Amino acid sequence: MTDDVAIRVEAVSKKFDLHSDRRTNIKERFVRGRPKGSDEFWALKDVSFEVPRGSTYGLIGHNGSGKSTMLKLLASIHRPTSGAVMAAGRVSSMIELGAGFHPELSGRENVFLNGSILGMTRKQIDASLEEIIEFSGIPLQFIDAPVKVYSSGMYVRLGFAIAVNLDPEILLIDEIVAVGDEDFQRKCFDHLYKLRRKGVTICFVSHSLPLVQTLCDHALWLDHGQMRAEGKALTVVDEYLRAVNKTESDRLGHAEEIDDSHSRRGSREITISKLEFLDATGTPSPVGTTGEPLTVRMHYEVHQPVTEPVFGLAFHHESGTHVAGPNSREGSVMTGTPRGAGHVDFRMDRLLLQPGAFVVTAAVVDTTMAHVYDYRDQAFALHVQPGHGAAGAGVVDLPGTWTMKTVDQLDQGEAS
Ligand SMILES: Nc1ncnc2c1ncn2[C@@H]1O[C@H](COP(=O)(O)OP(=O)(O)O)[C@@H](O)[C@H]1O
Ligand SMILES: [Mg+2]
Numbered sequence: 325m326t327d328d329v330a331i332r333v334e335a336v337s338k339k340f341d342l343h344s345d346r347r348t349n350i351k352e353r354f355v356r357g358r359p360k361g362s363d364e365f366w367a368l369k370d371v372s373f374e375v376p377r378g379s380t381y382g383l384i385g386h387n388g389s390g391k392s393t394m395l396k397l398l399a400s401i402h403r404p405t406s407g408a409v410m411a412a413g414r415v416s417s418m419i420e421l422g423a424g425f426h427p428e429l430s431g432r433e434n435v436f437l438n439g440s441i442l443g444m445t446r447k448q449i450d451a452s453l454e455e456i457i458e459f460s461g462i463p464l465q466f467i468d469a470p471v472k473v474y475s476s477g478m479y480v481r482l483g484f485a486i487a488v489n490l491d492p493e494i495l496l497i498d499e500i501v502a503v504g505d506e507d508f509q510r511k512c513f514d515h516l517y518k519l520r521r522k523g524v525t526i527c528f529v530s531h532s533l534p535l536v537q538t539l540c541d542h543a544l545w546l547d548h549g550q551m552r553a554e555g556k557a558l559t560v561v562d563e564y565l566r567a568v569n570k571t572e573s574d575r576l577g578h579a580e581e582i583d584d585s586h587s588r589r590g591s592r593e594i595t596i597s598k599l600e601f602l603d604a605t606g607t608p609s610p611v612g613t614t615g616e617p618l619t620v621r622m623h624y625e626v627h628q629p630v631t632e633p634v635f636g637l638a639f640h641h642e643s644g645t646h647v648a649g650p651n652s653r654e655g656s657v658m659t660g661t662p663r664g665a666g667h668v669d670f671r672m673d674r675l676l677l678q679p680g681a682f683v684v685t686a687a688v689v690d691t692t693m694a695h696v697y698d699y700r701d702q703a704f705a706l707h708v709q710p711g712h713g714a715a716g717a718g719v720v721d722l723p724g725t726w727t728m729k730t731v732d733q734l735d736q737g738e739a740s
Contacts, residue, residue, distance in 0.1 A: 327377065330376065331409075332374050332410045333372055333398075333410075337407055338366070338390070338405050338549075339365065339367070340364070341364060342363040368390045368394060370550070372407075373554050378524070378525055380528075380540045381540060381544070382543035384529075384530070385545055394544075395529060401423075412494075413493030414443065414493040419497075420498070427472035429471065431474070431482055432453070432467050434482070435449065452490060456486055459485040460482045462481060488515050495526045497527075499529050513535075528540075542555060542560075543555075544560065552567075568709075569611050584700050589699050590698040590699050591695070593697050595625050595697070597624065600621040601618060601619070601620055603617070611708070614678055618671075619669050620671075622667060623665070624662065624667065626665065630690065631691065632659055632661075632690075633688050633697060634693055635659070635668045636687045639706075641682055642680060642682065642683070645719055647719055650670060653691075677719065678718055679709055680719070684703075684705075685700060687700065
C-alpha cells in the first residue's frame with residue numbers, strides 16, 4: 325500500500341451465519357423446521373473504497389445497511405468472508421459500548437490495558453493518563469472503581485477519551501458517541517477537528533448528515549450491504565437525501581391531510597380543497613428542505629361569488645409554537661372576484677424552517693378579515709428535512725450575516 329492511503333477495502337463481502345443465534349428454542353426449531361435455503365446473511369457485498377491518509381471518511385445508510393460491520397472489519401474485530409481489508413497504522417476504535425474494557429479492572433487500569441493493546445509503552449500511557457481522565461470527566465471516586473459499576477454514559481466517555489487520546493493514526497468511531505450528553509458530544513467533535521488537523525485518518529459512522537457533510541472529505545453510502553454511492557461527502561450525502569426524499573414523497577403523495585371535519589369552519593362561499601407543497605422542481609412533496617425553495621399551493625373552489633378574498637396560512641411547529649402566518653393581503657395580491665376553481669401560491673425562495681414536523685393551517689377570509697369563508701385549522705402536515713450545511717437548533721433559520729472587526733480595525737475606523 326502506498327504511503328498516502330491509510331485504509332484500503334477491496335471487493336469485501338461479509339457473511340453471517342444466523343442459525344446459531346436465531347432459534348435457540350428447540351421446540352421452535354422442531355415446529356418451524358429449518359427454512360428453505362440456508363441461514364446465511366450477507367451483511368456486506370462487494371464493497372471497495374480507499375481512505376487517503378489524513379482524511380476523514382463517513383459511512384452513511386439506513387439501519388442494518390452494514391456500517392458497523394464495515395467498521396468492525398477495519399478494526400479486525402471481524403474478518404471478511406472474501407476480499408481484503410488493509411489499515412496501515414495504529415488503529416484505535418470506538419465501536420461497541422464497553423468493548424475493550426475488562427469489567428473487573430478499574431477505569432485507570434483499563435486505560436493501561438487499552439494502551440498496551442495499542443502497542444504503547446507504560447511511559448507513553450503514563451504521559452496521557454491525566455489527560456484521558458480529565459477528558460472523560462469521570463469523577464475521581466469512580467476512576468479507581470471497577471468499570472462494571474459505571475453507567476453507560478461513563479463507559480462511553482472513558483472509551484472515547486481513551487480512543488482519541490492514545491495517539492491513534494487511524495481512528496474508527498461508530499455512532500455510539502451519540503449516547504453521551506450534548507456537552508460531551510461537543511467536546512468529542514471539537515477533539516475530532518483537532519485530530520483531523522494533526523493528520524489522523526478518521527473513519528466514522530453517523531446519522532447526522534450535516535455533520536458528515538462538514539466533517540468528512542469523502543463518504544460511502546451503504547444500502548443493504550451494497551455500495552450505492554462513494555466519493556465526495558457533499559455529493560454522496562446529496563444523493564442519499566434525494567433518494568430518501570423521493571421515497572417519502574412516493575409514500576405520502578401530496579400534502580398529508582389531517583382529518584379536520586370537526587374543526588373546519590366558515591360559510592363556504594369559497595373553500596380550500598387541497599394544499600400542496602412544491603419543491604424546487606415544482607414537484608408536489610410533503611417534505612420540504614431547509615434552505616431550498618418551497619411553494620405552498622392552496623387550491624380553491626368558488627361556490628358563490630365573493631370579492632377580494634384573503635388567503636392565509638399559519639405554520640405551527642410540532643411543539644405547538646406558532647411560527648408564522650403570512651397572508652395574501654400582506655403580499656398585496658388583488659384576488660378580484662375569482663370564479664370556478666384555481667390556486668393561490670405562496671412561494672418561499674428559501675425555506676427558513678429548521679428540520680422537524682410542522683402543521684399548516686389554510687384559510688380564506690373576506691376583505692375585512694373578520695368573516696371566515698373556510699378555515700382549515702392545522703389540517704396539513706409538512707415535514708422539513710436538513711439541507712446543505714450544518715443543521716442549526718430551534719425552529720427557524722435566521723437569515724443573518726456575520727462580520728467581525730478587531731480592536732485595531734475599530735481604532736483605524738475612528739482615526740479615519
Ligand atoms: N454478528 C452478527 N451475526 C449475525 N448478523 C449480524 C451480525 N452483525 C450484524 N448482523 C446483521 O448484519 C446487518 C448489518 O448490520 P450492521 O452492520 O450493524 O448495520 P448498521 O450498522 O448499518 O445498522 C444487519 O442486518 C444485522 O442484523
Ligand atoms: Mg450500526
